[in-house]
Amino acid sequence: MFKEPLQKIVDNVEGGIAGLVMGFDGIAVESYTREGHKMDITTVGMEFSFILTQVRKAAEILDVGSVQEVSIKAEKLLIVIRVLSPEYFLALALSPEGNFGKGRYLMRVVAPRLQAEL
Amino acid sequence: MFKEPLQKIVDNVEGGIAGLVMGFDGIAVESYTREGHKMDITTVGMEFSFILTQVRKAAEILDVGSVQEVSIKAEKLLIVIRVLSPEYFLALALSPEGNFGKGRYLMRVVAPRLQAEL
Numbered sequence: 459m460f461k462e463p464l465q466k467i468v469d470n471v472e473g474g475i476a477g478l479v480m481g482f483d484g485i486a487v488e489s490y491t492r493e494g495h496k497m498d499i500t501t502v503g504m505e506f507s508f509i510l511t512q513v514r515k516a517a518e519i520l521d522v523g524s525v526q527e528v529s530i531k532a533e534k535l536l537i538v539i540r541v542l543s544p545e546y547f548l549a550l551a552l553s554p555e556g557n558f559g560k561g562r563y564l565m566r567v568v569a570p571r572l573q574a575e576l
Numbered sequence: 577m578f579k580e581p582l583q584k585i586v587d588n589v590e591g592g593i594a595g596l597v598m599g600f601d602g603i604a605v606e607s608y609t610r611e612g613h614k615m616d617i618t619t620v621g622m623e624f625s626f627i628l629t630q631v632r633k634a635a636e637i638l639d640v641g642s643v644q645e646v647s648i649k650a651e652k653l654l655i656v657i658r659v660l661s662p663e664y665f666l667a668l669a670l671s672p673e674g675n676f677g678k679g680r681y682l683m684r685v686v687a688p689r690l691q692a693e694l
Contacts, residue, residue, distance in 0.1 A: 505634040505637060506634060508630070509627060509631055512626070512627050513627055513648055516623040516624060516626075516627060517648075517650045520619070520653070521652075522650040522652045523651025523652040525648065525649070525650050527647075527649040528646070528647070528648050528649070529645075530631055530643065530645075531644045531645040531646070532640040532641050533640065533644065534639075534641040535641070
């Protein structure tokens with residue numbers, strides 16, 4: 459149900475490693491890791507679910523409307539997060555040289571299909 | 577010292593609103609707000625300095641190297657943050673339709689000048 463859209467995103471973006479649908483409570487709904495990669499995307503998502511909650515609180519305090527997207531670029535990993543609903547988010551892990559723009563684009567295109575199931 | 581490079585970034589990006597150099601402790605070094613805008617970029621930076629510290633902790637736990645860039649897109653505001661040093665970061669506030677790619681590019685280009693002064 460979620461595996462196929464996740465795979466579609468991860469496999470079609472240069473440098474795509476893994477994808478995840480997770481609740482803001484840190485509980486994963488579904489994940490997909492590209493063949494040949496060993497990444498614990500659930501652990502990554504859990505770490506960032508807490509941060510996302512903090513980001514949403516900050517956005518509320520600052521009155522800038524709801525948070526739609528967060529991206530984090532570290533030396534060895536690029537994470538793009540898209541909020542799907544007040545309860546769930548979609549995360550994509552890319553290599554640092556991965557195609558960030560295409561990853562964001564695919565997430566935007568696939569999001570409605572995921573949202574329809576949540 | 578920091579005002580001119582901040583102005584260079586903010587004024588040269590479509591949708592640029594304000595720029596800021598701040599310590600991770602939430603204390604601003606310098607800020608610049610584009611003419612015709614009223615934005616308390618220091619308050620925005622303070623809210624996100626705490627989050628950035630959490631992001632750095634998460635990156636350490638996940639062993640993904642140092643955090644270089646964080647971006648947050650809310651309904652009414654787009655924030656791009658670039659880490660300048662272990663103590664300081666550069667933040668750019670854009671309208672949601674602003675030119676994200678150009679903002680990131682200008683931040684990357686101007687960063688060494690700011691870093692040389694920190």
